[in-house]
Amino acid sequence: MLQIWALEGIPEVAEGDDLVDLIGRACGDSLRDGDIVVVTSKIVSKAEGRMVAASDREDAITAETVRVVATRESSGHRTRIVQNKLGMVSAAAGVDASNTPEGTILLLPVDPDASARAIAAGLRSRLGVEIGVIVTDTLGRAWREGQTDSAIGAAGVHVFEDLRGQTDAEGRPLVVTMPCVADEIASAADLVKGKASKLPVAVVRGRADLVGPVDLPGARSIVRPLERDMFRLGADEAYADGFAAGARSAASDTA
Amino acid sequence: MLQIWALEGIPEVAEGDDLVDLIGRACGDSLRDGDIVVVTSKIVSKAEGRMVAASDREDAITAETVRVVATRESSGHRTRIVQNKLGMVSAAAGVDASNTPEGTILLLPVDPDASARAIAAGLRSRLGVEIGVIVTDTLGRAWREGQTDSAIGAAGVHVFEDLRGQTDAEGRPLVVTMPCVADEIASAADLVKGKASKLPVAVVRGRADLVGPVDLPGARSIVRPLERDMFRLGADEAYADGFAAGARSAASDTA
Numbered sequence: 001m002l003q004i005w006a007l008e009g010i011p012e013v014a015e016g017d018d019l020v021d022l023i024g025r026a027c028g029d030s031l032r033d034g035d036i037v038v039v040t041s042k043i044v045s046k047a048e049g050r051m052v053a054a055s056d057r058e059d060a061i062t063a064e065t066v067r068v069v070a071t072r073e074s075s076g077h078r079t080r081i082v083q084n085k086l087g088m089v090s091a092a093a094g095v096d097a098s099n100t101p102e103g104t105i106l107l108l109p110v111d112p113d114a115s116a117r118a119i120a121a122g123l124r125s126r127l128g129v130e131i132g133v134i135v136t137d138t139l140g141r142a143w144r145e146g147q148t149d150s151a152i153g154a155a156g157v158h159v160f161e162d163l164r165g166q167t168d169a170e171g172r173p174l175v176v177t178m179p180c181v182a183d184e185i186a187s188a189a190d191l192v193k194g195k196a197s198k199l200p201v202a203v204v205r206g207r208a209d210l211v212g213p214v215d216l217p218g219a220r221s222i223v224r225p226l227e228r229d230m231f232r233l234g235a236d237e238a239y240a241d242g243f244a245a246g247a248r249s250a251a252s253d254t255a
Numbered sequence: 256m257l258q259i260w261a262l263e264g265i266p267e268v269a270e271g272d273d274l275v276d277l278i279g280r281a282c283g284d285s286l287r288d289g290d291i292v293v294v295t296s297k298i299v300s301k302a303e304g305r306m307v308a309a310s311d312r313e314d315a316i317t318a319e320t321v322r323v324v325a326t327r328e329s330s331g332h333r334t335r336i337v338q339n340k341l342g343m344v345s346a347a348a349g350v351d352a353s354n355t356p357e358g359t360i361l362l363l364p365v366d367p368d369a370s371a372r373a374i375a376a377g378l379r380s381r382l383g384v385e386i387g388v389i390v391t392d393t394l395g396r397a398w399r400e401g402q403t404d405s406a407i408g409a410a411g412v413h414v415f416e417d418l419r420g421q422t423d424a425e426g427r428p429l430v431v432t433m434p435c436v437a438d439e440i441a442s443a444a445d446l447v448k449g450k451a452s453k454l455p456v457a458v459v460r461g462r463a464d465l466v467g468p469v470d471l472p473g474a475r476s477i478v479r480p481l482e483r484d485m486f487r488l489g490a491d492e493a494y495a496d497g498f499a500a501g502a503r504s505a506a507s508d509t510a
Binding site for chain 1: 256257258259260325327336343344353393396397398399400401402403404405414415432433434435436438439440442443445446447461462476477478479484485486487488489490491492493494495496497498499500501502503504505506509
């Protein structure tokens with residue numbers, strides 16, 4: 001049985017706030033060894049002072065961007081799918097205008113894995129329980145409409161279920177499948193946190209087998225390396241690059 | 256509080272088996288109005304007789320494919336990302352060799368939304384409770400390693416959370432975000448079903464607000480239409496198409 005609930009009593013978070021203290025108070029003595037605390041990146045960003053003026057939105061997205069993956073204009077609205085400094089591919093580099101004070105936007109935490117490690121170590125020390133921490137963001141997907149919450153930071157929790165050495169029910173090795181349990185936990189927690197509510201932290205109980213040392217590989221390990229990424233560029237962008245190269249090649253053949 | 260558990264007592268499923276009867280028996284009288292029953296597509300495929308000989312794997316994938324999105328060869332292993340008849344983009348068209356009898360592979364259900372509707376209507380009638388049904392498959396993602404379970408069929412449950420008309424905690428309209436709760440529920444359920452176990456059905460309790468008429472839009476509505484899909488073709492494939500077109504264009508300019 002998996003149980004998931006949102007923590008009540010997390011106040012509005014401001015720059016400099018101690019998240020371990022805020023989450024620790026909201027938890028009281030409710031946490032047990034093996035629980036996983038799922039924290040919306042928005043409050044991590046707020047505590048880290050990652051708020052900037054909304055008027056600087058386009059510049060902020062550019063500053064956060066390492067590589068533009070795809071751009072689409074539609075009815076006057078420009079969507080930029082970009083890879084950010086963390087390697088993550090997302091719309092607008094995760095720059096977010098919802099649930100922020102009027103006139104401001106939020107950037108993602110600088111290093112969500114480090115944020116998760118600090119929260120996990122702090123909560124373990126304060127509460128005396130071995131918990132895992134996942135920091136989440138709401139991400140769009142290729143090929144599918146809508147968004148799901150995914151893990152952008154993790155500490156003290158295995159982000160993949162390691163099925164190596166295990167067999168299926170017929171006794172054959174499970175080689176290809178590597179469930180990204182961190183993303184599944186992030187998605188599960190979104191079902192109780194919601195988008196319109198002020199419930200930025202949830203607890204997932206029932207997968208203590210996934211909880212381990214604080215320094216397990218973080219969510220950075222979920223990001224697919226560029227050289228393995230078949231969708232490292234949008235179809236229109238890749239076509240345009242190819243077209244230009246093809247035209248140059250034909251021209252140099254003729255010359 | 257969200258509660259998720261796997262149903263014990265679902266036997267090995269064979270062609271022609273009545274899933275409503277198998278799941279209904281395993282549920283006993285444990286279901287309540289608003290519960291969501293999450294069914295691994297594998298047992299739907301088995302009941303529908305979608306098993307073929309493993310030796311026909313490549314031909315089966317080709318037969319299931321409407322459009323090749325990307326192909327990658329790596330150490331003698333060819334991965335085909337394709338769009339299938341349902342519009343879904345996935346590796347190998349969802350053709351699956353795990354947890355199937357030796358020498359066989361499974362194709363996806365012909366129409367998972369229809370399968371979900373039949374199971375939902377059957378369980379509602381048999382058990383007298385208004386439940387939703389989601390049929391799941393394990394899908395890879397662009398940009399991120401590993402897989403998560405996603406909804407490929409749905410009935411009696413809203414696949415998107417409708418935030419239109421709602422506001423964020425600052426009172427501003429939530430316009431862009433459209434959480435795909437069906438995929439989030441599929442992922443959550445995978446956390447109790449597992450891949451190596453014989454637990455193909457889970458129950459999610461605590462989001463009764465998402466349950467409605469059996470004929471709500473199904474998981475087909477999650478598939479992004481091609482004209483809105485920035486990643487409708489792999490980067491290498493789009494580049495190659497562009498290169499050929501660029502070369503032709505330069506050649507005709509010269510001629």
